[in-house]
Amino acid sequence: MEFYEMTAVQLSRKLESKEISSCELTQAVIDRIKSVDDKVKAYLTVNAEEALEQAKAVDNKRISGEKLPKLAGIPIGIKDNISTKGIKTTCASKMLEDYVPPFDATVIEKIKANDMVLLGKLNMDEFAMGSSTENSYFNVTHNPFDLDKVPGGSSGGSAAAVSAREAIVALGSDTGGSIRQPSANCGVVGLKPTYGSVSRYGLVAFASSLDQIGPIGKSVKDVAMVQDIICGRDKMDATSAIREYTGIADSLTGDVSGVKIGIPKEYFGEAIDDDVKTAVMNAVHELEKAGAKVCEISLPSAKYALPAYYIISSAEASSNLARFDGVRYGYRAKDYTDLVDMYEKTRSEGFGSEVKRRIMLGTFVLSSGYYDAYYKQAKLMQRKIAGEYKAAFNEVDVIATPTAPFTACKIGQNIDDPLKMYACDICTVTVNIAGLPAVSLPCGMDRSNMPVGLQLIGDSFCEDKILGAAYAYEKLVGGFAAPAL
Amino acid sequence: MDIDIRHIAKLSRLKISDDEFAKFENEMKGIVDMVNTLPQLGEDLAIDENNVMQLRKDIAETGKFTRDELFQNAPQVKAGCLVVPKTVE
Numbered sequence: 001m002e003f004y005e006m007t008a009v010q011l012s013r014k015l016e017s018k019e020i021s022s023c024e025l026t027q028a029v030i031d032r033i034k035s036v037d038d039k040v041k042a043y044l045t046v047n048a049e050e051a052l053e054q055a056k057a058v059d060n061k062r063i064s065g066e067k068l069p070k071l072a073g074i075p076i077g078i079k080d081n082i083s084t085k086g087i088k089t090t091c092a093s094k095m096l097e098d099y100v101p102p103f104d105a106t107v108i109e110k111i112k113a114n115d116m117v118l119l120g121k122l123n124m125d126e127f128a129m130g131s132s133t134e135n136s137y138f139n140v141t142h143n144p145f146d147l148d149k150v151p152g153g154s155s156g157g158s159a160a161a162v163s164a165r166e167a168i169v170a171l172g173s174d175t176g177g178s179i180r181q182p183s184a185n186c187g188v189v190g191l192k193p194t195y196g197s198v199s200r201y202g203l204v205a206f207a208s209s210l211d212q213i214g215p216i217g218k219s220v221k222d223v224a225m226v227q228d229i230i231c232g233r234d235k236m237d238a239t240s241a242i243r244e245y246t247g248i249a250d251s252l253t254g255d256v257s258g259v260k261i262g263i264p265k266e267y268f269g270e271a272i273d274d275d276v277k278t279a280v281m282n283a284v285h286e287l288e289k290a291g292a293k294v295c296e297i298s299l300p301s302a303k304y305a306l307p308a309y310y311i312i313s314s315a316e317a318s319s320n321l322a323r324f325d326g327v328r329y330g331y332r333a334k335d336y337t338d339l340v341d342m343y344e345k346t347r348s349e350g351f352g353s354e355v356k357r358r359i360m361l362g363t364f365v366l367s368s369g370y371y372d373a374y375y376k377q378a379k380l381m382q383r384k385i386a387g388e389y390k391a392a393f394n395e396v397d398v399i400a401t402p403t404a405p406f407t408a409c410k411i412g413q414n415i416d417d418p419l420k421m422y423a424c425d426i427c428t429v430t431v432n433i434a435g436l437p438a439v440s441l442p443c444g445m446d447r448s449n450m451p452v453g454l455q456l457i458g459d460s461f462c463e464d465k466i467l468g469a470a471y472a473y474e475k476l477v478g479g480f481a482a483p484a485l
Numbered sequence: 486m487d488i489d490i491r492h493i494a495k496l497s498r499l500k501i502s503d504d505e506f507a508k509f510e511n512e513m514k515g516i517v518d519m520v521n522t523l524p525q526l527g528e529d530l531a532i533d534e535n536n537v538m539q540l541r542k543d544i545a546e547t548g549k550f551t552r553d554e555l556f557q558n559a560p561q562v563k564a565g566c567l568v569v570p571k572t573v574e
Contacts, residue, residue: 102554238538308522310516318497325498327569329558339570340498348500356499357509361516363497373525380526419515430521 003028004165005482008074008222013166015073018062022055022073025168026117029075029146033119033166033183036485039147042161044080045088046120051075054117056086061115070249071225072115077167079158080121081128082213083202084108087118091204092136093126095324095331095350105202106237107171107213107230114229119167122157126352127321128178128206130154131424134415135354142411143186144483145450149408152182152424158188158216164485169217169226173203175210176309177404180440183216184403184453186205187442187480189470191223192428194461195435196241198227199234205320207241207313210432218480220441220471224249227463241461248464252374256472257291257446259465262396264304267427273406275438275446280402283443283454286476287400288471297396299388302430303383309429310422311365311378317355357418391460398469401438402427403453437463441470441479450479488517 003011003025014020030048037043058073078084081091083101085108090096104112111118125135131155133141141156143149144164151160155172159182162170172179174192177389183190191214198213215226228247234240261284268277288294326332326346333345351359365374392399405426414420430436436457443454454473458466474480492509494499494501501509552565 093512099558102550102557235541238540242539304523307520311520322498326560327567330560332560336570337570342570343498344500347498351499353509356497356501357512357516359497359499360490360493361515361520364493364513365520367493367496374520374523376530377523377525379530381523382527383530384526397489418512419519422516422519 004032004168005424007219008071008168008217009219012070015062018021022058022117023052025073026051026055026075029119029167036164039142039485040144040160040164040166041141042092042122042157042164042166043077044092044121044123044138045158046212047087047118051119058115058117069114069229071229073117075117075119076111077119077122077158077161078108078169079124079155079170079172081124081173081204082107082171083141083204084118084121087121089121089204091127092124092138093350093352093355094137094336097137097331099330101202103202106199106234108202110115110230120239120461121327122155122161122170124157125154125354127204127355128154128173128175129317129354129358131177131181131243131421132409132412132414133182135352137352140411143408144485145187146408147448148410150185150411152185152404152408154178155216156182159183159188159190162186162188162216162218163483165482169215169222171213172216173211173213174432175207175313176432177425179214179216180406180428180438180453180455181424183440184451185408187451187483188216188218189220189223189441189480190214191227191463191467192431192437193227193231193463194360194437196239197231197245197461197463199232201235201236201238202235207316208320209316210313220439220467220474221249221252223439224467226253239289243461248467251464252468252471254472254475256287256469259292259469260396261287261292261294261424261469262297262392262399263294264297264299264399264401266299267401271405271423271426272402274444276402276404276406276452279444279446280454283473284400284403287473290472290476292469295396297392297399299392299430301381301385305385305430305433306422306426308378308381309425309433310361311374312382312433314362315366315375316357316362318359318366320357321359346356354418385430389434389436397458397465399457401455401457403455404428405454406445407448407450431457435467436460439466439470440472443473486514486517486521488513
């Protein structure tokens with residue numbers, strides 16, 4: 001087995017016992033990127049030289065006998081909307097094509113404090129708006145399981161890089177499913193943590209009340225280990241929760257006996273492909289055979305989550321993206337007559353179509369005379385949906401659903417139909433609306449041999465329960481398949 | 486439902502070119518129809534008192550960045566200032 005194929009858990013042991021060095025590992029992953037990324041196109045920036053320097057520094061610390069954190073020396077890829085000091089952070093937009101942040105996001109500070117190695121920056125839908133990574137200004141990322149298909153989105157580069165073994169783990173961000181849906185499409189594990197558990201400081205804002213950074217990995221324990229280091233209160237993010245966290249990775253036992261799993265019937269309707277339903281229910285039955293208790297539940301307002309999501313997220317996006325005006329940073333149009341003309345030309349030339357649609361939808365729902373009908377109603381629906389989840393978690397520990405209604409689509413298949421693209425998010429947006437944690441993990445293949453994702457949703461700050469059940473499933477099936485590249 | 490795309494674009498500080506306009510209008514109508522499926526709930530919004538934010542004190546921190554670092558991404562800088570088109574006649 002090559003180093004780049006191993007999990008962070010395996011590599012952590014090998015590094016600690018000095019069986020391998022971080023330099024060897026980092027070089028192996030960089031070589032892997034060189035050999036497959038011209039097909040996958042997951043990376044926008046590869047930080048090879050600095051990554052090897054970082055790896056060498058970690059190796060030196062280890063040789064000198066310093067006690068190092070568990071993930072020290074392990075290479076990680078970062079979605080390109082998370083600020084990295086001195087490394088371009090483009091949000092896959094022409095608007096930020098040359099933008100180099102003067103500071104690190106809090107999660108990057110934590111990654112560095114844990115001596116992880118920054119491999120580079122990963123492709124995404126422009127400003128995290130999309131479900132296929134086709135909205136990137138730079139290039140389309142390909143699904144490692146079938147290069148003619150999309151990796152999902154918006155964290156498509158992050159999921160594809162882990163799937164193609166071009167990163168040991170990666171960070172993504174999830175506003176409506178952007179970690180979970182590409183993880184499902186690419187056959188990897190992706191966690192959207194509880195809103196407020198991971199600092200958003202340095203994450204380029206899309207919809208601030210829904211955005212959350214989270215980890216993607218090849219195994220459940222890898223994801224838990226990364227979550228354990230990135231979570232925590234941060235004074236730089238007033239929405240980060242004030243609480244203490246206990247480590248999840250060490251608490252995973254693989255025992256699922258007595259865990260109550262709820263199956264919401266609303267998530268298994270006509271919109272969901274039959275192969276997806278079958279694979280998800282087979283996974284639930286595996287957990288049941290291992291001692292979990294399964295029951296049907298109802299989340300009646302789930303169908304309203306998609307319109308509520310597009311209202312809230314677009315409203316916040318229209319406000320957040322007002323900062324891109326060509327004055328302080330980013331793209332500026334070349335020819336203009338006055339200030340307003342400069343704003344309009346800069347924004348029209350700098351943003352892609354999907355970003356413009358969302359800004360316009362957001363502007364519309366917040367405009368005079370429409371606020372009460374849209375934004376206020378969406379916020380009320382948000383409260384109703386959160387209440388229904390709260391009630392469900394009085395009865396069950398974990399809710400199991402498909403992550404996405406269907407497996408990865410062909411490149412170009414939905415790009416001209418925004419509403420079809422938005423429908424990719426029907427199983428994931430409710431979780432962001434309710435602020436809950438959810439993990440997507442692979443649960444078999446469909447008829448075209450593409451990975452299907454099982455989504456396990458938990459109550460606020462109950463990442464341990466969903467990752468516990470996910471870990472049990474991973475052990476039952478003996479791990480997850482890698483693509484043949 | 487009819488929405489005035491040109492007006493919304495103006496509020497958004499976006500220009501939609503004539504060739505793109507029909508496609509954009511059509512897509513926006515579809516999206517607005519989708520969000521219109523949201524039912525009207527006759528309730529009031531209230532602040533969640535169990536989840537109050539704690540803001541940090543508004544104290545300037547010095548030494549974190551240099552002026553040059555903050556200006557490195559600016560499209561146009563002159564004499565240590567950002568250059569913008571004339572705004573006051």
